[in-house]
Amino acid sequence: MNLEDFQLENDDHGRVRLINHNQMPISMESASPLQAAQKYLHDVAGIYGIDAAQLTELFLAPERMPIDAKVSFRLLEDKRVSGSAVVSIVQTYFGLPVRYAGLDVVMATDPLRILSSSATFHPAIEVKAPKADSVKRAVKLTSPELSEILNQKADDKTRRPPVVNRTRLVVFRYQERDRQPHAPVKRGDRQQQKQLFTPPTLPLPPLPDSIVDGNFYVALEAYFTLSVPGFEDLHWVALIEVETRTILLLEALIDGVTGSVFLTDPITKSGSTSNSAGSTTSVLNGFRDSITLLDLNAPSNGTQALSGSRVFVSSSNATSPTKTSPFDFQYDSRTNDFSAVNAYHNCNRFFGMLVDMGFSLSSYLDGTTFPLKANHRFGNTVNANCPANSTGNGIGGVNFELADTSNTSDPLGSACDWRTVLHEIGGHGILYDHISRANLGFSHSQGDSFAAILNDPLSALTGSDRFITFPFTLFWDEDFAGPRRHDRAVATGWGWGGSNDNGAYKSEQILSTTLFRVYRSIGGDSGDLNSKAFAARFAAYLILKAVGLLTPTSAAAVNKTGVTDFAPCTDYEQKLESADASSFVSANPAETHAGGAYGKVIRWSFEKQGLFRASGDPVTSVGRPPAVDVYIDDGRAGEYQYQWNHWNCQDIWNRRAADGGSAHEEPIVGQTNYAYVRVKNRGSQTANNVVVRGYHAYPSVGLTYPDDWIPMTDVLLVAPSIAGNDSAGVVVGPFQWTPGEVSHECMFFTVYATGDPANVDGRITGSIPEWRLVPHDNNVAQRNVSPVPGGGGAQPLKAALSRRPFALYNPLPGEARIKLTATLPDFLVRLGWEVRIVSAGGSNFGLKPGIRKEVLIDVKQGGDFTREMVVGSADTLIHVTAQANGIIIGGMSFNIDPDMKYSVVSGDGKCMHDLCRIDVEDLLKCASLEKAKRVRVRKIVLEIDYEDDSCK
Known part of the structure; x- marks a missing residue:
């Protein structure tokens, strides 16, 4: 090692x-x-x-x-x-x-x-051994004894005694600050309007002098059930020191058929904040969706209840509706019944999402008993909560209150907001099964992240409103200064370790900003719905799996000891990297996506939110890159903002001679060509043992590594060490290689340095498509860019693109609908040029997985142009982009080169086939004149015989 x-x-x-x-x-x-x-x-x-x-x-x-x-x-x-x-x-x-x-x-x-x-172990620990009699008494804890320890009055006949559910002996470190949760500071009227959920507490007697803050004690961990005002049959955990029988910690285990529902809330769906939770019934009814309610139990005696294999709806404050045939649960939006239908659908929807992603409920949520109770009308504030079960190791239910208090006579339930459900079950619920607590050690939960990511693809919200996490229900943070957001800036205290990193709701906004950045990078900032949906689903899967990798001994499960304790947050980041390492095997749809692609994106996303700072860096600054971070610059300076075109890396180029030139030249088929690549280092330390590998492939879209890539003749070159923070970089080359196909072949490079391998150097062990590999690892770069003539006017450009071939593969796990989109620079559009797909199927066709299809492009010539027009254009690239089921899988780009008068590659691999204006001197360079001593051009006679009227 x-x-x-x-x-x-x-x-x-x-x-x-x-x-x-x-x-x-x-x-x-x-x-x-x-x-x-x-x-x-x-x-x-x-x-x-x-x-x-x-x-x-x-x-x-x-x-x-x-x-x-x-x-x-x-x-x-x-x-x-x-x-x-x-x-x-x-x-x-x-x-x-x-x-x-x-x-x-x-x-x-x-x-x-x-x-x-x-x-998370304690390096120095000393514990005083308790008396044997004290231990024996502790493990036999009874309900009356627990009532006495909890300081409940014996003559209080109105309160039921606690029920002891489970106990075990543990060693526990007492910390005064964590003995009970603290209630938020009240803020007058604003507190009444926008309440934060605060777990209930019980008054505890003072501790004896023998209990010292920071010391370790043998304690009884007791899980019990006790009702308190507003919370029926609430589950608790208490840590009871066995000698003195005093409570060291007390915590309530709670935290924040057809039918009509809100699949997405009205503001998210419409993009207008005027369609708020305070809107009238007639306004909100227009945003209902009629759906089939899944996984319900069969009707009983002809009556259908909202009760199924995973969820049942029940409330003592509002009877859950039932229906007889035709079992149509259609209700007005501002009713308890509508909230009940949403409570069933949205809770069942969450568990169905887990199953569809390939998780087994019986193992992922092994402490939770199904069906789970969803209380659709728990209280009268804008809130919801998710309690644990009686033993603290699973979900005990979900309680929904209101989404709006402006009209409680016609109530709108918080169960109607999918974002709220995601926060409660995805935030707190799943944590119970894995760490036996409702909160992470460094953040309230990851629930806001689910709400932000999974609702973004279909959201009509734009601009700054896109980043309001709960636009409909408007949950706030501790200061009640505004709605929670997922675009928080490090510079204003919203970084890890910053002034707002409080371990609670503010830290949750830091986490949601961080994880939303992961989603944006892997496709969430695409303009295409399918790309956004894929990115959202994959990001949610990674978060779910990362939580599944947590245990009670994980650093992320343990409260941070202070503002500079980054171990809990960093452990969560590493769990996300680990979650990505193996393949995502989805059950519905049934498909497999190779693992290992997104680890560096995850690390970068936390870095940009202030994690990984160096000692002494201000807390308003972003974090540092890895100590060694070599990269091939694709225009993002080694970072991972979303980039739709991953095949246009300008720091890869070809030369026809080993002359060290920096201008990209079109390769010549069948001859030795020379490739170069520039490597930089955004890390602070010198990169040593730098190794670059080069590959090429037939001009193709949708390639898979390593299957479709051929090593260059010089497959590996050792580069010099690269200094830290070197944005100029070093040029590595020439790589000798021989193109074997007509048209411009694709070039692909990887770079390794000690401490910074490419993902394909060990993390990824199998095949992976280019669209997931290349843009998410700055050690990897690709160039599918062919220069075409822009210095000779219209005719040479048309000739170079006439029936230009490339191959297209479907790299997705299943059959896909392929869509090809061609775009031209503005100056050619203005001149009337067009690009067309002339192969069978045109620009839209179906393709089975792994199948190769030959694609031909052609151009409709427009007006003539000059070299000066090309030089003066801000854009000189012709792009052909391929989408499979809406996801960009790659493309080909053609750079109009003002210094190139004609193409040197023909359809059959010979020189100068293009029907264009060329100099005779250039023509003779390609002639086979080995025995000629001298050539003088006196006359050129060209005769062309056409068949019928085929001349065009």
């Missing part, structure tokens, strides 16, 4: 908290993930500062009763999530688990490779 091939994340004390292997995963030959984790942890024990003697019990489970033992590490969990595995190792003392402390190891399973690990 080479230390230069992975990244370490240290805390303020210099202690290693995270190790990221995603760029160069470590292959393991072990028989199981657990065995791989055991070997790996022994290998990295020194890096983490672990005594190897403490790793001898990794296969043992923690004890239920204390034993005579100090620090050790034992197995907490070994789980599988969609092509990945995570092994959670808990730190123990007296054989008891130390709560939220230990190690986790994340792996891809096919093949078995280590992707990342994190450490």
Whole structure:
């Protein structure tokens, strides 16, 4: 294991908290993930500062009763999530688990490779052994005893006693600030209008002097159910110190057929903020969608209820509607019944989305019992919440209140807003199953990110309004200064570690801005709906899988210790990288997308929001690139903003001689050509051991790596070291290669440096289409750009593009509808030129996966032009772009070169075939005159015999 091939994340004390292997995963030959984790942890024990003697019990489970033992590490969990595995190792003392402390190891399973690990164990821990009698009494906790500990009055006959659901002994570090959640500061009338959900609390007695902030104690972790005003049968967890029987922590486990529904809220659908939640019934009714309600149970005695295999709707405040045949659940929008139908559909919709993405509900949500209760009318404020189950390891239900309080006589429920459902179940609900708590250690949740990403493709909102996370329900943050957004600027305190990074709702906006940037980069900023939808679904899948890779010992699950503790956030970033490492195997539609493409985009997105700063950098600045970050510049300076054209890299070029020239020349078929590439470094450290590899391919669109790429004759060249922050770069070449096909072949390069491999150097182990590989790895670049003559006027350009061929592949998993779009520079459009697809099928046709189709383009000649017109044009590129099911999969571009009078490549591979004006001297250069001593041109006679009237 080479230390230069992975990244370490240290805390303020210099202690290693995270190790990221995603760029160069470590292959393991072990028989199981657990065995791989055991070997790996022994290998990295020194890096983490672990005594190897403490790793001898990794296969043992923690004890239920204390034993005579100090620090050790034992197995907490070994789980599988969609092509990945995570092994959670808990730190123990007296054989008891130390709560939220230990190690986790994340792996891809096919093949078995280590992707990342994190450490949350306490390096220095001392615990006073409790008396044996105190331990025995603690584990026999009864309901009356818990009532006494909770300081409930014995004579209070109106309150039901708590019900003890589950207990276990743990070692717990008491921290005064976390004993109970804090309520937000009230802000007068604004607090009444826009409430934030605050979990309920109970008054606790003061702690005895023996309890010291920061010390460790043996405690009973007790999950129990207790009703309080406004919350019936609410589930709680308490940490009770076994000697004094005092509460060290108390937390409520809650946080924020056909029928008519809002598939998207009226503001998102219309793009107009006037269609708000305060609108009248007649206005809102116009935005209802009639759908089939899925997964319902069969009618009982002819009556259909909103009850199915995954969700049932019930509320003590408003009876859930039922219907007889024809079972038509159609209601006005401002009614409790409409909210009930939306509650059923949207909750079932979320779980259906998980299943469609390939997750198994029984394993991904293994602590949740289905069907789940959805309460469509829980209260009377603008809010919703998602409680845990009785044991704290699954979802207990979803409670919806109102979306608007301006007219409670005609109520509009918050269940009608899909964004709200995504925040509650996708934000808090799924966390219960994986970390047994409602919140991340550094952010309120990832729920706002789901709301922002999954609603963007179909949103009609534009400009700044696009970035309002809840435009309809208008959820605010702690300051009630405005609606939550996902375009927060680092410069104004919205970066990681900035003034607004509070670990709660403000940090959630920092996270949603970060993850929305991932979505935008991989297609969300496309103008095409299908590209946006693909990007949204893939981004949501990665977030879901990253949460599935969390365990109670993950750094992301543990509250940050201070503003400079970036380990929880960085661990979440690494979990996202690890989630991307293996293939996305979708169930509906049934298709597989290669993994490993988006790791660098994810890292960059967090960097742009202020993570990965250097020590001393201001918190209003973005983060730093990786220490070594070599790249081939495609116009984005090594970054990852969305770019629709990934095949036009100008830092790749061809020469017909090894002369070091910098102008791109059209290759000559069958002869040795010479390719060059410029490599730069946006990292702060010198890039060493730089290696560049070159490939070429038949002129094609929709290529797949490595299948369609042929190594150049000089497949590999070693480059000189590249200094840090070198935006000028070094030229590597010449790469000798021999084009084998007529027309301009595609060129493809990858660059490796120690500490910065290309994704194809180890992260990606199989085939991957160019449209997912090239734009998302700055170590990879492609040029499908052919120069065409612009210095000789109209006739040479027409000749160069006459029936110009290229191949097209469908790289998608299934049959796709192909659409070809050709665009011309403005100056040619004004002159009346047109580009046409003249091959069979024209510009729109179906194509099965992996099938190659020959495409021919042609031009309709317009007015003549001069070299000066080309030089004066801001755009000189002719583009032919290919979309498969709406997703841009590649293209060919033709650069009109003002210094090129004619093309040197003919349809049959010979010189100067074009019907254009050329100099005789140039013509003779191509003539076969080996025995000629001298040539003088006296007369040229050309005779052409045409058949019939075929002359055009």
